[in-house]
Amino acid sequence: MSTTAIETKVALDQALDLNTAPRKQSSVEVTDYDNRQTVGKITVDNPKMTCRGVNVYYGEKHAIKNVGLDIGANEVIAFIGPSGCGKSTFLRCLNRMNDTIPICRVTGQLRLDHDDIYDKSIDVVQLRARVGMVFQKPNPFPKSIYENVAYGPRIHGMVNTKAELDDLVRESLERAGLIKEVEKRMDEPGTSLSGGQQQRLCIARAIAVNPEVILMDEPCSALDPIATAKIEELIDELRENYTIIIVTHSMQQAARVSQRTAYFHLGDLIEVGETDQIFTNPKHKLTEDYITGRFG
Amino acid sequence: MNKPTASPPTKIPSRDIKTIVNAGLARRHAAERRFRWYGLIAITLGLTFVVLMFANIIGKGYPAFWQTYIQVPVTFDAAVIDPQGNRDPQAIETADYAALVRAGMRQLFPNVQGRLELRALYGLVSSDAAHELQDRVLQNPALIGASQEVWLLASASVDTLVKGNIDRALDESERPIKDNQLEWVDKLQAAGKIEKQFNTILFTSGDSREPEQAGIRGALMGSFFTLLVTFLLSFPIGVATAVYLEEFAPKNRWTDLIEVNINNLAAVPSIVFGLLGLAVFINFFGLPRSAPLVGGLVLSLMTLPVIIIAGRAALTSVPPSIREAALGMGASKLQMVGHHVLPLAMPGMLTGSIIGMARALGESAPLLMIGMVAFIVDVPKGFMDPSTVLPVQIYLWSDLPERAFVERTSAAIMVLLAFMILMNGLAILLRKRFERRW
Amino acid sequence: MAISQDAHTVKQFDIQLANLRNLVLEMGGLAEDQIKRAIAALDEENMAAAREVIARDRLINGLQLKADEDCVSIIALRQPVGGDLRLIISLANTVTDLERIGDGAKKIARMAIQIYDGVSSPPSAKLLRDVTPMAELATDMLHDSLDALARLDVEKALTIIHNDDDLDQEFQSALRRLITYMMEDSRTIGHAINVVFIVKALERIGDHCKNIAEHIVYLVEGKNIQRRRNIDITMDGPVQAVLEK
Numbered sequence: 001m002s003t004t005a006i007e008t009k010v011a012l013d014q015a016l017d018l019n020t021a022p023r024k025q026s027s028v029e030v031t032d033y034d035n036r037q038t039v040g041k042i043t044v045d046n047p048k049m050t051c052r053g054v055n056v057y058y059g060e061k062h063a064i065k066n067v068g069l070d071i072g073a074n075e076v077i078a079f080i081g082p083s084g085c086g087k088s089t090f091l092r093c094l095n096r097m098n099d100t101i102p103i104c105r106v107t108g109q110l111r112l113d114h115d116d117i118y119d120k121s122i123d124v125v126q127l128r129a130r131v132g133m134v135f136q137k138p139n140p141f142p143k144s145i146y147e148n149v150a151y152g153p154r155i156h157g158m159v160n161t162k163a164e165l166d167d168l169v170r171e172s173l174e175r176a177g178l179i180k181e182v183e184k185r186m187d188e189p190g191t192s193l194s195g196g197q198q199q200r201l202c203i204a205r206a207i208a209v210n211p212e213v214i215l216m217d218e219p220c221s222a223l224d225p226i227a228t229a230k231i232e233e234l235i236d237e238l239r240e241n242y243t244i245i246i247v248t249h250s251m252q253q254a255a256r257v258s259q260r261t262a263y264f265h266l267g268d269l270i271e272v273g274e275t276d277q278i279f280t281n282p283k284h285k286l287t288e289d290y291i292t293g294r295f296g
Numbered sequence: 297m298n299k300p301t302a303s304p305p306t307k308i309p310s311r312d313i314k315t316i317v318n319a320g321l322a323r324r325h326a327a328e329r330r331f332r333w334y335g336l337i338a339i340t341l342g343l344t345f346v347v348l349m350f351a352n353i354i355g356k357g358y359p360a361f362w363q364t365y366i367q368v369p370v371t372f373d374a375a376v377i378d379p380q381g382n383r384d385p386q387a388i389e390t391a392d393y394a395a396l397v398r399a400g401m402r403q404l405f406p407n408v409q410g411r412l413e414l415r416a417l418y419g420l421v422s423s424d425a426a427h428e429l430q431d432r433v434l435q436n437p438a439l440i441g442a443s444q445e446v447w448l449l450a451s452a453s454v455d456t457l458v459k460g461n462i463d464r465a466l467d468e469s470e471r472p473i474k475d476n477q478l479e480w481v482d483k484l485q486a487a488g489k490i491e492k493q494f495n496t497i498l499f500t501s502g503d504s505r506e507p508e509q510a511g512i513r514g515a516l517m518g519s520f521f522t523l524l525v526t527f528l529l530s531f532p533i534g535v536a537t538a539v540y541l542e543e544f545a546p547k548n549r550w551t552d553l554i555e556v557n558i559n560n561l562a563a564v565p566s567i568v569f570g571l572l573g574l575a576v577f578i579n580f581f582g583l584p585r586s587a588p589l590v591g592g593l594v595l596s597l598m599t600l601p602v603i604i605i606a607g608r609a610a611l612t613s614v615p616p617s618i619r620e621a622a623l624g625m626g627a628s629k630l631q632m633v634g635h636h637v638l639p640l641a642m643p644g645m646l647t648g649s650i651i652g653m654a655r656a657l658g659e660s661a662p663l664l665m666i667g668m669v670a671f672i673v674d675v676p677k678g679f680m681d682p683s684t685v686l687p688v689q690i691y692l693w694s695d696l697p698e699r700a701f702v703e704r705t706s707a708a709i710m711v712l713l714a715f716m717i718l719m720n721g722l723a724i725l726l727r728k729r730f731e732r733r734w
Numbered sequence: 735m736a737i738s739q740d741a742h743t744v745k746q747f748d749i750q751l752a753n754l755r756n757l758v759l760e761m762g763g764l765a766e767d768q769i770k771r772a773i774a775a776l777d778e779e780n781m782a783a784a785r786e787v788i789a790r791d792r793l794i795n796g797l798q799l800k801a802d803e804d805c806v807s808i809i810a811l812r813q814p815v816g817g818d819l820r821l822i823i824s825l826a827n828t829v830t831d832l833e834r835i836g837d838g839a840k841k842i843a844r845m846a847i848q849i850y851d852g853v854s855s856p857p858s859a860k861l862l863r864d865v866t867p868m869a870e871l872a873t874d875m876l877h878d879s880l881d882a883l884a885r886l887d888v889e890k891a892l893t894i895i896h897n898d899d900d901l902d903q904e905f906q907s908a909l910r911r912l913i914t915y916m917m918e919d920s921r922t923i924g925h926a927i928n929v930v931f932i933v934k935a936l937e938r939i940g941d942h943c944k945n946i947a948e949h950i951v952y953l954v955e956g957k958n959i960q961r962r963r964n965i966d967i968t969m970d971g972p973v974q975a976v977l978e979k
């Protein structure tokens with residue numbers, strides 16, 4: 001009995017670093033990158049996208065402040081944070097959707113695999129084919145369901161024959177879990193579907209061009225819980241083939257669908273870590289305050 | 297609430313919201329009723345004016361669609377038409393058909409004697425009656441030598457008389473129609489030889505000094521050619537400008553300046569465009585006066601700002617989510633505009649264009665400046681022929697003193713209004729049909 | 735990262751959490767009182783007091799039920815995360831430990847009734863010699879752990895975890911002494927066994943206090959030292975062997 005007790009004590013002491021070192025005020029793991037601090041590990045073993053020292057300015061406003069973050073292949077990473085914290089802005093940097101805003105300026109390094117996506121040699125059309133996007137409000141084109149999905153492959157010239165296109169459309173709808181619902185009504189307008197179906201149509205449209213990364217900007221904010229659950233299930237299935245970055249206001253959603261979570265606050269990337277850790281034991285006070293609902 | 301509440305002295309005398317609201321309720325309802333009455337009165341007033349205008353125009357213009365004809369026994373005398381007897385078309389064409397008309401009239405009233413009396417008798421029929429006979433013979437040469445009862449166009453004064461617009465009680469000298477003519481017309485009417493028929497001349501002939509021969513075909517064709525030029529120029533240029541300014545142009549001081557100027561152009565009085573057209577197109581480029589081409593150019597200048605403004609409004613109303621969707625799929629900017637934005641904005645653009653065209657159709661002031669106000673008898677056959685347009689024709693006719701022209705003025709206004717309503721209806725139809733909900 | 739003390743945006747959430755914490759502390763106070771009463775009843779040979787201790791255990795059970803219900807409702811309605819989640823889990827676990835501590839006090843009272851049943855002769859004082867210091871140690875531990883919980887004091891919690899070893903050693907030596915008495919004089923066996931139950935109960939109370947201290951460490955630091963230790967122990971032990979089969 002006493003030997004067990006001693007073993008216990010040793011294990012306990014090791015666990016808490018009691019004997020080896022004086023207890024630190026906080027056992028926070030800090031990554032210092034270019035003089036700014038993001039709590040947690042920003043790097044991953046097999047990154048799909050790498051961002052270093054990213055700054056975004058809207059005119060005079062410094063919207064994203066020196067953010068460094070890796071996005072792993074085939075992971076779902078969630079960006080959370082209060083409104084106006086820059087999570088959507090950062091997301092839109094990843095496929096250069098910010099280019100459409102004239103006063104927006106992006107500096108720093110953003111890489112997709114090994115290509116610098118803000119390099120002059122990278123065409124934005126090619127980039128957006130590789131990095132698809134699903135928006136907050138379901139926004140199918142006011143065309144038929146078929147045309148919605150066929151649009152991407154068509155403009156990029158991905159298919160040669162009608163039969164190939166048909167197959168691709170069917171496959172995309174199948175992967176988006178929508179095929180059963182729309183099989184008989186491919187010629188009806190996409191806008192005739194329900195909100196959740198429209199959003200899945202938008203996902204089908206995005207995956208029809210077989211992107212490497214899919215960006216989702218609050219994809220469920222306009223949907224009811226059942227439609228939301230279906231989208232979340234879909235995201236989980238899509239993870240096998242795609243890297244997914246999702247911005248969400250719902251922390252429960254972030255907790256449910258993502259493997260890693262990044263918390264943004266006023267343009268800073270405050271903390272990033274395993275979703276499990278972020279939601280049970282966040283390291284930074286701002287993260288804790290946000291996820292537990294302590295924001296004034 | 298049994299606790300004794302030491303109520304603090306408050307400024308509100310009573311917390312009973314029910315009584316407070318009830319007290320003011322009657323006043324509120326009265327205000328609402330009053331406002332409803334104001335609205336009703338305004339609408340009734342407006343409608344009354346519209347009805348008055350229409351009643352006036354239709355009342356005046358309706359008779360113009362009917363024209364008086366006199367049945368005259370005509371002998372197509374071979375000696376008059378074809379004195380050589382060789383059926384030479386040239387000879388037949390130049391024959392004195394007026395003599396045939398005169399003979400027919402004499403046959404109706406054999407008792408009439410004397411030059412003055414006869415001239416008065418011949419004056420019952422229009423000078424166009426000879427042309428009518430000529431047309432018949434040219435179409436059917438077999439008529440030569442035959443005799444036939446022919447309905448001939450009555451003169452304008454007979455027409456006016458028959459329509460009851462001449463006061464018989466007036467002194468003879470103050471009437472366009474004399475006592476003897478009155479007597480003859482009465483006799484003819486009694487014999488059933490005077491009849492009102494649908495006025496095809498109004499739609500088939502050009503302008504004329506004789507009211508009974510004047511039609512709006514020339515003006516209609518002029519308007520058609522002018523508007524065609526206007527549409528072909530202003531629609532593509534307007535749409536392209538709107539698309540460029542809205543979708544492609546960088547937002548800077550220059551585009552702001554252009555935008556302000558376009559908005560100002562829409563408010564420039566139309567006569568200024570007429571002066572511009574006169575100076576640039578006619579004096580500088582040397583294009584012919586009174587030509588639909590010049591008219592179209594001038595009206596294009598006037599319509600362009602309207603189309604551009606309507607087009608830009610239509611483009612802005614396309615939700616940004618559609619643009620984002622297209623860009624997010626990797627569509628280029630031109631693909632985004634061409635595949636999604638423009639098709640969605642097109643109904644709005646067309647509506648704006650049609651309304652702009654309707655405005656151009658009703659425009660007269662700038663066309664006065666470029667000579668489209670001339671008296672033109674021939675129906676224009678192309679973009680360079682001298683012509684006039686409907687509103688200008690109305691303006692011209694309204695200046696003429698003859699009673700028959702008053703009718704025709706109103707008739708022309710009715711035709712113009714019909715086209716306006718048609719175009720606006722088309723605009724509404726397009727909007728209803730293609731307006732998408734998203 | 736220490737647990738955040740700022741107020742929640744939803745005030746009602748704060749009120750619920752505070753209520754739950756107060757409930758647990760109240761339960762702790764009650765458990766502490768029960769131990770003291772049970773030991774006093776033993777010391778003073780007061781059977782009425784011992785019976786009262788047994789009756790009062792229901793109070794603790796009632797509080798446990800109430801606290802469990804509150805935890806469930808907070809989880810269902812507020813979906814707590816982060817520090818809030820750890821607080822709820824720690825408190826729920828603490829409640830279980832406190833209930834067991836209450837059971838321990840009840841057991842001591844029951845043993846007191848058996849010892850002084852009026853039929854057999856009262857035990858000699860030396861048999862009961864170890865009970866009082868062990869009881870003091872155990873009540874101190876409980877008091878300290880409740881104190882640490884109220885103040886979220888990790889340092890204190892860690893001291894408690896160390897102190898448990900002292901109590902364990904006390905238990906071992908008490909056990910050795912009682913065995914010696916029993917071997918010397920077999921007539922003491924009846925009483926001695928009852929005393930063994932009492933010191934065992936006190937030792938268990940110490941273990942529960944240590945658990946509470948571990949919950950506090952988890953609550954504040956987010957580290958589950960208890961689980962880690964258990965894994966370390968069982969990995970090479972018989973449990974692992976069973977798992978492998």
